[in-house]
Amino acid sequence: MSAEQDHLIEQATRWIVLLRSGHASDAERLAFQAWRARDPRHEELCLRLERTLGVFQVPVAQGIDGSVLQRALNAPSSRRKVLQRALLGAGLMIGGGLTLSSGLPSLDSLSADISTGIGQRQTVQLDDGSELVLNAQSAADVRFDEQRRLLKWRGGEGLVRVVNDRRPFIVQTDAGDLFARAAQVLVRERGAQCRVGALDAPVQIVTRGGDRLQLQAGQEVSFDRYRFGVVEAVRNGDSAWVNxxxxxxxxxxxxxxxxxxxxxxxxxxxxxxxxxxxxxxxxxxxxxxxxxxxxxxxxxxxxxxxxxxxxxxxxx
Missing domain, CATH: 3.55.50.30 (Phage tail protein beta-alpha-beta fold)
Known part of the structure; x- marks a missing residue:
């Protein structure tokens, strides 16, 4: 990576820390917009980050605290560069040079329990006998205890095959929580939008705003933190990526x-x-x-x- 590329990524990284902290002022947001419009390379980098991480679309971190990122930026050079390279997701052309990710994880998956890289799919057997299939560039954390089975979604797409258990199974996304007992559930989260499909059994969804929806078997819906979209029939090809x-x-x-x-x-x-x-x-x-x-x-x-x-x- 050239010095120019390194400097540009350093600038973008610091904007991410500020915007995801939830404490950016109106003046700072205007300053970011001015920086973004100043150079076509800035715009390209922002577009790439928006598509892979949703970082400029949602001002508050999706499961990542701004202070954590700031400490990473202030860390020794090697750790900081790992963070900066991860911001590139699937890769980015900057100026006349080319930076490749070589399968590096996205920002939210750096510390995830389970994650996949570019072109990778992974099937994981969970402790309760349930199964998680992750599509490429996806990630999740597993948090099981005596009261509940929690899967914290870090972004991307997956299929969860939930087995019956006395404990509820919860998939926690940024937009809301999904509750299932014994069901096959499709989950796709990109940026602020989440799409869920109940393949063979009902799934209850509760948004961060408190709205509830009982999704019946064979139905799917898109939603964000505050509203549901139109409930539709699950399309035949929605789970084809598993194969x-x-x-x-x-x-x-x-x-x-x-x-x-x-x-x-x-x-x-x-x-x-x-x-x-x-x-x-x-x-x-x-x-x-x-x-x-x-x-x-x-x-x-x-x-x-x-x-x-x-x-x-x-x-x-």
């Missing part, structure tokens, strides 16, 4: 690209002009370049490559 597949039926291209990003090193960008194009098909997540080529042959789009690590989909 390394991406199954879409008349879905927007933006959804396909979002599913591919955790499986790629580097930056994968999508021109907003083509984000709404509809896609149907069955693809292999582990072969994202093949997927992009197939999309370019069936849609009016073109795959523009600066390098293997900087790819943009644009109108043909």
């Amino acid at each position: 390394g597949l991406l199954e879409v039926r008349d879905s927007p291209l933006s959804e396909v690209i979002e599913a591919l990003r955790p499986y790629r090193h580097g930056v994968l960008r999508l021109d907003p002009a083509i984000a709404g194009l509809r896609v149907s098909g069955l693809y292999r997540l582990d072969q994202s370049d093949v997927v992009l080529e197939a999309l370019s042959r069936t849609l009016p789009i073109r795959v523009a490559r600066r390098s293997d690590y900087w790819v943009t989909l644009v109108p043909a």
Whole structure:
């Protein structure tokens, strides 16, 4: 990493500490916006961090205290650089140089009990016999005691197969808590939004604002800290990623690209002009370049490559 890149990441890291602390003043927020607009490289870095960590979308830390990050920044150089490199998520082009993550975890997963890197899926047997399957770039903490079974979600996507037990099983996300006894539950959390699917048994959801919803078997819903979206039927392909597949039926291209990003090193960008194009098909997540080529042959789009690590989909 060049001195220029290191300095830029240092600046972005300190903005993260301030904004996630929940104590940023209006003047400091304006100063951040001015810094972000000052240089296209600042904007690119912010966009990457927003997509992978949601750090500028939610001012209060999602399970991470600002003082903890500040201590990490003030720590010896080697520890600080681990934090700074982790901020890059799947990778970022800065100026004329290229920084790669090589599977480094995101900020929230640095200390997680269970986490996956780029292109990795993992199945974990929990102490009670339940099973957790994590999609790529996902993380969770396990906190079981005599009163409850708690899974603290750190972001990403997973399938939880909950076995029956006298203790309730709780999945704690930033947006709210999920309660299940014996059920298969799909969880996806990116930024401030969470989506939950109850595959074969009811799941109760309580938002941070106190709203409650009993999700019936075969239903799914998106929600944030204060409101629920429209309850829908679980789509057949929602759990296809467990088998390394991406199954879409008349879905927007933006959804396909979002599913591919955790499986790629580097930056994968999508021109907003083509984000709404509809896609149907069955693809292999582990072969994202093949997927992009197939999309370019069936849609009016073109795959523009600066390098293997900087790819943009644009109108043909």
